[in-house]
Amino acid sequence: MTATDSGVLSNIQAELSRIEREENVRILYACESGSRAWGFPSRDSDYDVRFLYVHEPDWYLSVFDRRDVIERPISDLLDVNGWDLRKALRLFRKSNPPLLEWLQSPIVYKDQPEATNQIRGLAGLSFSAKACTFHYLHMARGNYRDYLQGETVHSKKYFYVLRPLLACAWIERFESLPPMEFDTLKDTILEPGELRTAIDRLLERKKSGIEMKAEPRIGVINQYLETQISYYEQQAPRMPDSGQSVDDRLDPLFLSVLRAAWRET
Structure with missing residues (x-):
């Protein structure tokens, strides 16, 4: 613990x-x-x-x-x-x-x-890779639709879309249940670059306790989320079913x- x-x-x-x-x-x-x-x-x-x-x-x-x-x-x-x-x-x-x-x-x-x-x-x-992927995709899609589609967004909601999408990627890559810890998912799935840097900055603010009010959307993260949601909408039905x-x-x-x-x- x-x-x-x-x-x-x-x-x-x-x-x-x-x-x-x-x-x-x-x-x-x-x-x-x-x-x-x-x-x-x-x-x-x-x-x-x-x-x-x-x-x-x-x-x-x-x-x-x-x-x-x-x-x-x-x-x-x-x-x-x-x-x-x-x-x-x-x-x-x-x-x-x-x-x-x-x-x-x-x-x-x-x-x-x-x-x-x-x-x-x-x-x-x-x-079941299929059942779990559908679960995380549903979570990501709902939170993205409700909180992150405007020009101004609540930044902390990014994590409630990022985490389930990274979980989908983990399942696709390893065919196993993803870990709970966000850092493990992020560091395993995402290569160093602009996207990961933007997420790390956002994560640092979240962990520091800085109040994350409505603010302009973060383009590089939104683009990643939209691409991944679209991808897993196509990929989820093809995932392996129950064990x-x-x-x-x-x-x-x-x-x-x-x-x-x-x-x-």
């Missing part, structure tokens, strides 16, 4: 413990999922805490569907929500990128390796993790 203010860490740990008590669940894994995990938080960035949990075994013995997410009101400091493990494993079958990203976050607040190592062991098998089916492994994994989580109760 990277450095996190000790006071904030205590608040996060206290909130996770409170959720366990109030919801009668066991949290298996909790991590940072937003700009702090990506490596470019602003001075006022909140903490995007995401977690996986299990209810006690009898909770699952019902003919009715039950709520499978836990969400807490967003504050100035914390944005905390999580998924029930059964929901997470169902999404895992579809090579769900947010879940796969959580499992490789560089900032981990809580971890039960007995559970998470089993899940990570299946990640490479279920990874191996892991369906026969999910029930045993779920039961194993569920029993281990409540073994001492």
Whole structure:
């Protein structure tokens, strides 16, 4: 885990413990999922805490569907929500990128390796280059359309288009899940030159906490974004589809993790 203010860490740990008590669940894994995990938080960035949990075994013995997410009101400091493990494993079958990203976050607040190592062991098998590319392309296209098409733009939104497009390029090149850290993506995918220099300057401003208000668009970055969006709109349907089916492994994994989580109760 990277450095996190000790006071904030205590608040996060206290909130996770409170959720366990109030919801009668066991949290298996909790991590940072937003700009702090990506490596470019602003001075006022909140903490995007995401977690996986299990209810006690009898909770699952019902003919009715039950709520499978836990969400807490967003504050100035914390944005905390999580998924029930059964929901997470169902999404895992579809090579769900947010879940796969959580499992490789560089900032981990809580971890039960007995559970998470089993899940990570299946990640490479279920990874779908096509599904993940479509996910990142959709994210990039939406943010570009909403925030970066005018002559004046909100500069910090560049990162919310750059990161998913660099992720698409990583998937195309390596056929594996891209890392969360923006610097790793940038330095691996982009050659030194005008584009990378412009991105580095923007990144330095973002990390320094300088307020990034509306300002003139950055032509070299916009040109790259438009070109890459167009390219991956053509390329995404041609990407390799799902890897191996892991369906026969999910029930045993779920039961194993569920029993281990409540073994001492």
